Amino acid sequence: MNSTQVYVLFKEWYHICELPGTNDAACTRYILQLHQSGLLKGDDMTDRFFRNLTKIAVEHSIQSESPQQVQSVSFHTIDSYAKLVSSILKCLPVEQGSTKIFLLSKILTVTVRFILKDEEEKKASFNPRPYFRLFINWLLDLGSLDPAIDGANIQILTAFANAFHALQPLKVPAFSFAWLELVSHRSFMPKLLIGNSQKGWPFIQRLLVDLLQFLEPFLRNAELGVPVRFLYKGTLRVLLVLLHDFPEFLCDYHFTFCDVIPPSCIQMRNIILSAFPRNMRLPDPSTPNLKIDLLPEIRDAPRILSDVDAALRAKQMKADVDEYLKTGQPGSSFLTELKQKLLLPPSEVASAGTRYNVPLINSLVLYVGMQAIQQLQTRTPHAQSTGNNSSLTVFLVSAALDIFQTLIQDLDTEGRYLFLNAAANQLRYPNNHTHYFSFVLLYLYAEANQEIIQEQITRVLFERLIVNRPHPWGLLITFIELIKNPRYNFWNQSFIRCAPEIEKLFESVARSCGGLKPVEDSMVSGWVSESTH
Structure with missing residues (x-):
């Protein structure tokens, strides 16, 4: 399927999304048509289909952004594409739960490759905003899938965690701010840390290590230009949220985090080392005759x-x-x-x-x-x-x-x-x-x-x-x-x-x-x- 055919298909979807009122029947019919065309099998044709969709949505979004008015960027195509992916995953039959995860992983892999290629080609002119919008839409939409129906919430979140790991700041520095916002988002980090027998903990730990490894040379050499200072402050805020809401997570991984924090970063390390289990009451250290x-x-x-x-x-x-x-x-x-x-x-x-x-x-x-x-x-x-x-x-x-x-x-x-x-x-x-x-x-x-x-x-x-x-x-x-x-x-x-x-x-x-x-x-x-x- 070539890019012109994909463009025609996407235009049709875009018009369905633009129709006033909810149009679930038209959405379902459209997705069934994609299914019958063999575009959702998860093979090379699926790869090409979603790569072309990503390209159309991102290019349209960037073209609509004028240099004079950065805020004027139009996210209509990005939102439509995000809704298409969410609708496909929601409309697949329940018995195809594993297919949903497979298809989501496939789409995320295509997106990651597209971002890596885009950043490599554009260097300083790389624009992270369309991708940030895309991921935020997906996190909000897919996070609301009914776990009773899918039993797949943890799998959906870990699929995103793997994608974010592949887009870590060391690999895509221009995506760093958007990346930190995504990783610490209320629809992602807390959901991976709550419940699921702590299965999500290693994924958040790995992402935090990705962030700290990127910051380490800057912090070690005290080279805190304005962008790095913003990223450092954002990191401190994330650690403080974890200290307040998930102290056990910081307690259990303190050794890993201290390994990647340079000795000069005293406050950051103190935040991690100050964590203690919520069921514990700390005795006041200045209590006279405390034994x-x-x-x-x-x-x-x-x-x-x-x-x-x-x-x-x-x-x-x-x-x-x-x-x-x-x-x-x-x-x-x-x-x-x-x-x-x-x-x-x-x-x-x-x-x-x-x-x-x-x-x-x-x-x-x-x-x-x-x-x-x-x-x-x-x-x-x-x-x-x-x-x-x-x-x-x-x-x-x-x-x-x-x-x-x-x-x-x-x-x-x-x-x-x-x-x-x-x-x-x-x-x-x-x-x-x-x-x-x-x-x-x-x-x-x-x-x-x-x-x-x-x-x-x-x-x-x-x-x-x-x-x-x-x-x-x-x-x-x-x-x-x-x-x-x-x-x-x-x-x-x-x-x-x-x-x-x-x-x-x-x-x-x-x-x-x-x-x-x-x-x-x-x-x-x-x-x-x-x-x-």
Whole structure:
């Protein structure tokens, strides 16, 4: 079927749509005619038919847009084409439910290919508006299909999720703003996140990673021109909506998101790390004599849907880590070779903006911490529930701490900062990861044999507190413990006293966290302080 024949068919449909009043009978007759002509089989002819329809609708829409009046663009043809697709999918017989999904996927694939080709050919003059209008129409129309009839809502939404993934900002930068609007639209994102036994969660996670990967080089290099700044603000808004409406989603995928957010993006990361399950009430971190060991939630492991050890497996390091955690041989070659293994190949350094493999560091730190917690619970099953100080000294002889000590001592300033960030990313709502990594950071601070280590630990905690709220609960708990417990001698460190304005800044943040008054009792846990005293 050539483009002229398609044009004639589309013109006929356009006139049906223009008729006053509802004209369901005429619509049904028209779609039946397409069906009988073999245009909806899902073969090459179907491809050509919908590609020509897309071309006619988009070209007419763009031709109607005058350079003087951008708002004058006519979307009549786009709306008619969108209605045709929706009507076809609604009019197919119920028993052809799988055919509907197949046909929708086919139409979306044709649309994606058309957009990719259009952007490649037009470059700077590419116009995203007709495509945005088309997708919005489809999301609104197809989202209203009766699930009782189709049982296919999740399949429809995931078909759109796959199309949006193919059109991600890295592939079609000129479509970025329209893309973000579509991905976060009320007819798409919330519908994929609600119900369906969380089957839609991985799709939204993948789309958010697409967005963050596109932003990463701009944010890392602080190259926020006007367009990128708009996209960044839009991203923050989406994350805040998720924090408010779907906090569990951010909780469960925090590791994946932190992997693609550059260390300099403190507020964005704080939003993700501040999420906590809706059925939990967070104790006020500034409560006097708060003992977090005694909180019932502090014994529970957080649910993590991310693949934590993927980077370790990719670098064939997981077996070595497991072996060392099991045997913990002093002077093991695993420890002496660790720093070298965390470095990127020289060819990748420029594009990554760092000499280190950051996902590998993140993977190593969380995986080692999770194994340590498991070992601790196996050896002393009642330790965390009783808050018994002596039983928890098992932490101090664990192989995991040897790994963390090696990292903090052997890495240079850049590597140490990335390692400490990976640990601080686990300071979230009350759970046993927050508890363990709070212990690790305070222990490393107390045991440090160089002031630069204490200064970097302070920096990693402090820079997350001087940005606007929200602040993760575990971060506040750890910082308050550090500044209030006299055993850490925090206020006498030379880096606090190096300049009056620095000292004032520390005091101001300390006041906002719950005062400067030292307390003899440790809040995070008695065993941290007693072991370092």
